[in-house]
Amino acid sequence: MKNLLTTVAAVVVLSVCTVSAQTDETPRAWDGNPDLNGIWQAIGTAHWNLEPHPPGPGHPDLGAIGATPPGLGVVVDGSIPYRPEALQQKQDNFTNRMTNDPEAKCFMPGVPRATYLPYPFQIIQGDKKIQVVYGFAEASRTVHMDKDNPEPPPIDSWMGRSHGRWDGDTLVVDVQGFTGEAWFDRAGNFASAALRVEERYTPMGRNAIMYEATLTDDSVFTRPWTIRMPLYRRLEDNARVIEFKCVEYSEDLLYGHLRRVPTR
């Protein structure tokens, strides 16, 4: 019996060692750049509100489940530099969020919101392009790594047009060509179609990436501003981005008033 216990202890120690060794090293892709392949997820309350926020009530039918949990915020320097009229729009968005938030409607989340929604996403990093597949609204996007002179976005889109390059060990992605209809969070933070996002994905060892996004939109903000948060690798053996086709859960919100027996 004593022998058996010793063996078990040894195994435990061994696997801890393995994990810590992995944590220290940034995995490398075939070309020597960091290998970002994997399933990642943000943890925190950025999807509720990018700015520092106290707790707040949600839909009364949901009790505490619907409440907004408090959060420290992810905006570098604390707050978003809105122009005065845009701040009013943001407040209107918040007031009407139950019906107007594109997330409630199962609309594609846009960038950067897709990154920190409370769902995993998968990076498939190839030799020409990087595909990012998100766990909400079937959103995905292609980061074109193979265009030396990126052309202007062919059309406006919810997820924008993404062109990427490596800056040392940081993947830098320039995203533009938005519809201007996406929000950043459940607090109603937003930008216009003029939004330009520069994302920076910097590996922090094997199992985390520091994610930064600098948002520029002169029509809404007085200056560019940046959000920053870590993304964590999902370590479960069976981790995956499970299909979540949310359209059907938005239909009552969108079309309930058009039912034969109206529900809204």
Add this chain to the structure above:
Amino acid sequence: MTITLPRVTSVLPVIAALLVAMPATSTNAVAAEAEYHHVHITSFAPAVSVRWYTEHLDCQPIADRNDAADCHGVEVTFVPQATQGGTQGTGVNHISFSYPDLTAKMEELESVGSRGSGVRLQRFEGGEMVREAPGLFKYGFIFDPWGTRIELVEDSDYLGFHHIHLSSTDPDATLAWYQSVFGGERDSLRGRLDGLRYGDVWLLAMEHEEGIPATTEGRAIDHIGFVVADLGNAANEMQNAGAEFQQEPTVPENARTSAQRAFIYGPDNVRLAVVESGFAGVDSTFAAENTADSTPYDPAQTPWGEPDLQGVWTGNAAHGIPLERPLDLADVENLTAEEAAARREGGTLGSIWGYEREWRDTTLGYDKNAPSTQVAMIVDPPNGRLPERTPEGLQMAEEAGRAAALYTENRSAGPEDLTPYVRCITRGLPGLMMPSIYNNGLQIVQGPGFVAIQKEMIHETRVIPTEERAPLDANLKTYLGDPHGHWEGNTLVVETKNFNGRTNYRGSSADMKLTERFTRTADNRLDYQFTVDDPKVWTQPWTGVFTFNLDNEQYDVVEYACHEGNYGMTNILSGARALDKERAEGSR
């Protein structure tokens, strides 16, 4: 009246030769002695175009010509080539036909159009099909399936092919130019519209609305043509009259006769052909289908050593291949190129006949690949037909039929009554892989151990693992199931189960096991094979095949924000509620 070309001047009717790429129209001034009009219209499937003009505009087929119709003395010829848009915006805005009873004709066309035969009406703002121009006649507009705008008028003085409408920055100068080069008689239509008359055919010119007209070359009406008796002499005279040749007189390659043809550019960027009497068109053949080389192909490898399937592919060439072999094609190995083009055109017309031509062209029209000549997708069973259904499969099909009838009766009580495709949820599997009429892109991005297959239509991305992983719990069922991939040589094999059964393909059930095989058989060719094994529904598995073609250069997969822009759903439901109301009030 200055007659630069005496011979042409003496000719009464102008020959209109409409050379249309989608359709290109060209008016050919007839040679002196002949009352010979012809219009060349180019379309993807000339035989289909001939039938369309015969059925809907009362033209007659021309003996020994499968590419031309006689439209009341004007020959309309169809040339197979891709179009770059309709006639509007060019210097030839439309052509016109005259009927004794326009209202009846438009009603006839309206009833045809509603059956999806490629007759598109251009209604006026108030929704009416016919208007009356005071002092002139009644008129209305339609489009042919290739983007040619056609005005229909009720002018009892001139029935049949009525006029060619030039859109000009300087109508007077334009008419003067045509007269100096091709002759024709200055005349006034009912004393109200100035034009040139060539026999019974009018050439009218009106102010172009915006800027400078776009070139007709490559558009639905590529050019209009005039016929002369001797092109050699005529060419000199035309040159003296100020015409510049884009192409000197020559006997075109593959011409059916030894008559010569030349091209010149008229005012307003209108391309004009001048042909000699006896010109009978050019034999055009379709580009051969992109077929697999018989030598084994060894695809490139990704840097991490897997076959490289990456790129933007489209199923455009496969569009129109039916799943099952038509019974009357039981012994046919392959369609001819022309039959294949006609099949796709027919399928196109059946599904989006009402769409703007320019819009449609951005989908199928720009495709570089000739339509597939494959007769059917199913290769097993060998007869190309779905196998027998099981008793349960038959019962499921019956229930589905009843549900469909009930839906028609119930008129969408809510969104759940509509299909997952209409609701922008999914086309299901293997449905989402099938060629669609538009947004037919398929982008593959690979990373070590994973293949991402992004389908443009609706927007769905499948992430296929190529290394073994534990299956999902049997209770965790989804629309697109649980895929497991592996490489067999150069072939990506994907096996999928755990379907939730809320979509079906030809009546498949949640028990379906789908096996797909992706094999790159040439740089630009990805063969796709799918096997449906669903013993609940069919007595044996069945297999279909078709091919995707690489299109990295010109195709860009765009974001198909289906649910985000699903105005169709709102309109369907609000329409159904309006009908409910009428029904309740007894008016319906």
